[in-house]
Amino acid sequence: MTVRILHFTDVHFGTEDSRAVEAATAYAQENAHDLTVVSGDLTQTGVPAEFEAAAAWLKRLPGPVITCAGNHDTTYYNVAMRILKPWGRFKHWIGPVEGQEHRSPGLAVRTLNTARGIQMRRNWSKGRADLKDFRAAAEALNDCSDDTLQVIVCHHPLMEVLGEPITGDVTRGKQAAAILAEHRIDLVLGGHFHYPFAATYPVVDERTHGVGAGTLSTRRRGVPLSFGVIEADPTEIRVQAMDCDGGRICPGRSWALKRRKPFAPLKERHNEPELATPEGLPALDPTRHETTPPEIAAAQGAPAVAETAPREPTGV
């Protein structure tokens, strides 16, 4: 069985790119899929008009849709509301801020919230993982058959990705990734970087992968606007970024990720190197499983990598 997920994120209504949004919406309406995931930052500043636009857009998406909150989905400039009721508007217009669940043949998905209205650090827009919630969500998914694709959706990437324009700096992110791997979760879908990627967590059996989609907003970070198409069969997960600059959709970067074998023991590692960002945060290598055709990679200024050999840990 092959399952197909459309992955939108960081549409940022209020600063959305309307041509990209319309092209992506038309793609969703014209191409069959099992589920649409929208992984947060639906709005720019969390004001009612932006939530109304986001809710109207979600209604135009065919089939089941699952959403989580991003750091822009709280009341960005209203500190009192961020403290007292950070997700009131999200719940009113969009739905539960976490714990949304989807089940269909071959697919089990659940959302978690890594965004916070305030934090005990200056940059409250960074992520935070509540390990108890991650464990509970993973256990909730584990009641499905072993060959079902198990997916967690949260806004912030749990670990940094080399070459990304910003950090997620998720408190306890790596521990959260390890918990998900120990529970045989296959994919963790998110956004926040405004930059597509797919990379393997260097934990447990190295068969749990982080995947991020690009933005559909004008808040571009040096790469084309895009969304993601994910196809999974029993042996492989293919991730295709679909670029949509100027309202024209064309395939961008792509990756092929290995799935763990059903019922295989969780003991082997596969030499995924441990990398770190210049800030010392644990990082992932987004080129390791990249399959982007060279002409597309060259056009986007990315390295053309079909299947790279494992990199040495560089410490950079």
Ligand SMILES: [Fe+2]
């Ligand atoms: Fe964003």
Ligand SMILES: [Fe+2]
């Ligand atoms: Fe974000």
